[in-house]
Amino acid sequence: MNTDTLTAIRLHAANHNLTLISNTPTVTGYNRRYFGSWWKAFEVPASSTCTGPLLVADINEDEYAGLRALVEMCPHDKTSYARAETLVAHDTTGTITAVSPTPQLAYQHHTTTGHLSIRGTRDEQVALASARIARDALRGLLLADGWTLLHASAAVLDGQTVLTFGSKGEGKTTTALALATRGWQLLANDRIFVRPNPHGTLDVLPWPSAAAIGLGLLDALGWFDTARTRVQGGESLHPTQHPDVTRALLEGRRTPLWERDGRREMKVQVFPDQFASWFGLDLATEGRAATVLFPEIDLAASPAASDQCRSLGEEDFMHGATEDRYPDILGLAPTGSGNDHARYAVAAHLAELPHHSFRLGHDLSANADFLAQHLRS
Incomplete structure (x- = not known):
């Protein structure tokens, strides 16, 4: 592996660490931003020694396609993960492989070593997926440690x-x-x-x-105009935010926005x-x-x-x-x-x-x- 082309960050929570390596700075940059305020994420050399689990999250269409073919030809279960149909297969070596055809993401966990990997075809999707997996991996370490x-x-x-x-x-x-x-x-x-x-x-x-904050609460906190100005200036809120919420924010609509069935409020994702x-x-x-x-x-x-x-x-x-x-x-x-x-x-x-x-x-x-x-x- 040519570490000159890789970027890496380390997440730190309590006395546990996780190192994330990627072949695109979009992925590590997203995770540093997402975790840095609370889990003390910081940049490290990609060649540095890992002191905890290692997660490799790369943009690689060929490796994604290979993992998808592997799972589809093996016995597997179906579930819903991140609102996407996901196929999950276990092999005799303790490796768990999961594939979501839409979006195109493949995950692997080598349970004997703790090594984790994600392969996908788009930067933003891999970035989001890597944050979910990194957080779950550290969650597992914290829970095992009595949290x-x-x-x-x-x-x-x-x-x-x-x-x-x-x-x-x-x-x-x-x-x-x-x-x-x-x-x-x-x-x-x-x-x-x-x-x-x-x-x-x-x-x-x-x-x-x-953080999910309703439009009304955002206004009551006095933050609505700030958020609107920032978005109008080209900055973005979290990518999971529904486009209708972004549209309402840009148009200055401050009343709560609800999903079609009326049971759940759609909120600004900060x-x-x-x-x-x-x-x-x-x-x-x-x-x-x-x-x-x-x-x-x-x-x-x-x-x-x-x-x-x-x-x-x-x-x-x-x-x-x-x-x-x-x-x-x-x-x-x-x-x-x-x-x-x-x-x-x-x-x-x-x-x-x-x-x-x-x-x-x-x-x-x-x-x-x-x-x-x-x-x-």
Whole structure:
């Protein structure tokens, strides 16, 4: 392999690393941007010694075609991965090969060595796929090391972290972003890793992801005009964003946009680094759990403490081999969201933290002031 033509980055989370190598800088550049704010991604020489799993993600039509032919001629299963039909085959050596004909992507995991590879025909598709696989590979290492994945947002002030729980639409993202506009650091908007430490507290790590923010919330945060100006100037939001959302943003339409069945809002997809470069927020790479919040949104109310009785439940833990649109096709995280012992330990620690329930209204500035004042008191 001629390393002179390759680019490489290393991702770092807790005490784990993953090295990503590609024959195109588009792939490594995308991953450095996507992970750098939260998982400390940095450039390394392509010839450097790997200290963790190695992921090679290349643009190579011939190798993609060869892997597709291999899977199609062997016994294989069919599943849906990243909203695409995907064929998955296992061989006797412990190698898992998966192929998505549309888009043209092939994945391999040599389970005996931990070596991972992706082959595709288009830069952007390989970049997106490599970020998914890199994140799942590091997730598997963290879970095996005793971390647990929670369905929560997080904001940090002086190392102390507020964890916000709730189902979709109950205010997890709203709470974290409101605090971030009042001097807190944003650590995560939808899910986090936690692990008990020897000091009797819970360490918190981010789960890097694009943030989905509705047009109405974007406007209420005072970010709509900034995002519109940036997009009009040729900058892009995350490529998974629906074209209708981009069109609405460019046309200045601030009302919520819904899918045709009316059940799911289509949202602006913000890169992690855009929180800082576009909206001036500070991002955190770690914290210690200090407070648990359970918000509820009542647009007719003013922000106030709530008497709702809510405790942590199974739905607050990410679990199962399949999450969202990304089943674990390569066997990278066999423990789902953490082993049972770790989950019980986390639940016990969380139960000892102060718990607060809040009702938040339509005025985001008032919500932010209320939350900041209450949590500092």
